[in-house]
Amino acid sequence: MLETERMSKITIAVSKIKQKEVIKTLHDLKVLHIVEHKKTEELDIGTPIGSSEKIAELLVKITSILSESKEAVSKEELDSINRTQNLTQNTGNAGFSLEEIEAKVTEVETIIKEKKEIISKIDASASKKKELIQKLDVLNSLYLNLESYKLFKSIACFVGTIKHKEGLKDGLEKVTGTFKLHTSQNCKDLVVALFVDRKKEKEALEVLKQYNFTELELNFIEDMKGLPLSHITRLNSELQKQISEKNAIIKNIETVKSKNIEILYQYKKFLSIEAEKAEAPLTFGQTKEAVIITGWAPSKRVDKITEKLENVTNNRISIEQVAPDKHESVPIKLKNNLIVKPFEFFMNLYTLPTYKEIDPSFFIFLTFPIFFGFMLGDVGYGIATLLLFLILKRLIPAAKDLLKAMMACSYWSILFGFMFGEYFGFEYVKSHAWQTIIETLKLPLHKELIEGAKSEIVYEFPRLINRMHGEVNVLGNEINLVLVIGAIIGVFHINLSILLGFINEWKGHGLKTAILARASWYVFEVGLGIIALKSLGLITISNYIGIALFIISVIMIYLGEGAQGIIEIPSIFSNTLSYLRLGAVGLASVGLAVVINEKLAMPFMEKGGIFILISILILIVGHGINIALGIIGPFLHAIRLHYVEFFMRFYKGGGKPFKPFGANANNDEESE
Known part of the structure; x- marks a missing residue:
């Protein structure tokens, strides 16, 4: 392990x-x-063996067909395909040949290609029709027959859009008295049609240009007659038919894909395996x-x-x-039992151990859930997170290892919740509301008088530790008990890491290096402890013993780790203090829960009526947010305490994962 x-x-x-x-x-x-x-x-x-190039070509074609398919294949269906494929392979008959696969893939590919070519032609035709409709829509706003725009020897015609028409007529009259002007507003554009004596064609065009005239070419109406609206209606009708035709072809393509999707997935799996075999000689x-x-x-x-x-x-x-x-x-192939295995996730997330190093997965299994549970520490929150992780485990099978580990964290949250006597932040219930229920069910809750601006009797939940108000005297100072517990946990956790570091150094570099580089820290702690306890008058041992051990330990650290070890001496204190977060994060969580309950929700609850619904809404939203914070915060702090404070003195990592030939294509573990 x-x-x-x-x-x-x-x-x-x-x-x-x-x-x-x-x-x-x-x-x-x-x-x-x-x-x-x-x-x-x-x-x-x-060099590759077999038809490696043909296999690669077929894989590309199949992948292309499947990637474009709207047909979704569920995980259960894929598992069924994989089981079928594995069964045929294990019996020595894969059931496929490259000729069979190529014929089927070519057949499907040809059908799809032909239908896509038809779609391309429809799209090109539809694009032209849409462009024509846009042009006719401009003319339609002028309400003139299309014959009006035909070419005449003596009359020039200009059709297009202008920025505005103020002064346009006067400008044209200065050029010629023979013209006919039509204007109309078409959405954002001001459409203009000008019929003018051809002799004054250039002059009239210059006037139009002063109004930012954008001309519409009229060669598209050569064979059209009547009002533009009739042609717009006809073209829209044709366009709708083309859209329907295109949709039918697309549906037909998806039908072809859906009929062949299972066999294509089987082909893809088979070819992936054959490709791996064919290309293996390259290694x-x-x-x-x-x-x-x-x-x-x-x-x-x-x-x-x-x-x-x-x-x-x-x-x-x-x-x-x-x-x-x-x-x-x-x-590196990690070797852990089923209980510890989910916690390998944290090693894969960080870095795998080297071959000679201890695998920390077991220690993460022991301490990570405890740290998380100690910080969250609420029965209600523990149950809520447990249900959440159970649901997510079903919805996200790929994250099952992480979610199994988090479920263990939830169990510890519930356990510490009982120890702290906290249920969704409630440490007690009021006697006038719950007295009948408590006495009827004979619940083990005892009465307590809470003094304050308004004294009242409440029923407290049983607990071993009062997280909010429990204090302990340390050198004459009252310090919150959970903070002290956090520091004590830190001392044990860091000393465990030193012990593991000693074992790693012994295995990797010999006993002498292990003593100098790691056991020296124990000598350092003993010497420092004697000095501290002697200065407080708690022991009678000579202070010189502590000083001697302290100096010896520093020399040992230098010989074992060099200057880097001396630099790290202050870090042992900061690392230990980092474990205070175990208590501090929990205090922040329960503090927010108390605010939600007593300051926000309960005042509305006591008013009764419609305010009860408001109170319930506040409780749901407030505790929902606190649970989210209660997952993220403890997770990040617990993982930091392991990756930084715990790993610092024994773990380097950098191992490369064991990737057996054949496991990738089959998506399997090592065969037994």
Whole structure:
């Protein structure tokens, strides 16, 4: 549990003739993390096998078809497809050939392509019709027959839009007395049609230009007669038919896709697996006659790998197992039981341990929920968050590990809620409202007199610790109890991290380094503790012992960690004080809950009537916000205490994940 999976490095040498069988076996086993070969003088890089280019081409086509499909495939349907595919593969018959897949994909692709070409033609035609309608709409505002705009030898016609018409008629009269002017407002544009003596065509155009005239070309009406409105109506009708035709074709395309979507997903899964197999040799080394495969596998699975490969090659294979080199980067596979496994999420979020390091997942499992629960610490909030995480776990299966971990946090929130006697921020209920119920059900609540501006008797919930008002005397100062508990937790947590650091250093660099770099901190704490207790008169041991231990520890720290260790000495105090947030965050949460209950909701509740509904609304909204803050705040603070204060003295991380060949395409874990 505290160690990652033990790994062995293996080198496989096999004839190219048996390469395909070896690749298939390794892919099915899903236990070998292949190390990519770098080209050397002795060994070249391997080449893909089979029809890798054709597989890649078909994958691109299928992915394109599926990505454009509106048809949604549920996770359950995909799981069913995957199970079917895995079953056929495990029985040795995938059920597909590249020829079959290519024929089907080409058939679907051709149908879709032909229909899309028709859609493109419809779109082009519809675009022209829309443009024509816009032009006719300009003319329609003038209420003139289209024949009026035909070319005449003696009359010039200008149609378009102008900015305004003030003074236009007077300007034209200065140029010619022979003209006819029509104007009309068309939405934002002022439309103008000017019929003028052709001899004065240029002069009239110059006048129009003074009004920002934008001319409408009239060549589009050559074959049109009558009013523009009749043509607009006709074109709109044709446009609607084209839209209906286009929608029918789109629906037909989706029908084609939906009929073939399941088989296309099966093809995609099959081809993804075949592509991974075909391209696997790119990570191998090769000679003219053989291939060399190097990789990492769990030590307990090496015998199984050897047995399987020898069977498929008739013992014509060489498999050499070597122990990891001290400085070699070994892929990391975490090894935790089902209870701890959800907390691996926090390691994947941060960084995986190296091969020689302790895996902190177990310690996060122990302390993260406790820290979270201590900060939230309310029975009502714990139940509410538990229900929320249960619902989210069903809605978001991909986040199941995180949500399982958060459910554990909710359980601890409920437990600490009982210890603090807090239920949605309520520490008591008023006697006049709840006395009958409490006495009838014989609830273990005791009466308490609350003194203040208005003294009253209440029933308090049983508790072990009064979070809001519980105090303890520390060196003559009254300090909130939960803050003191937070500091005590910090001392234990940091000392645990020092112990784990000692173990890591011992495993990685030997006992001497472990003593100097990590055990020195315990000597430092003992020496400092003696000095502090002696100065307070709490012990009779000579102060020189404490000073001697303090000096010795500083020297040890310097020898073990260098100047960096000396610089970190003050941080042990700040790190310990950081754990005060365990109490402070909880106090802020319960303080807000009390304000919501006593200052905002209860005054309305006591008025009765419609005000009760307002009070309930305030409680729902207020506690909803506080629960949201109660999830975010404790989560971030708890994770910070682990990633910073806890990991600082024993954990470096930087491990690369174990990615066995075959696991990605199958979306499976290592086969057993």
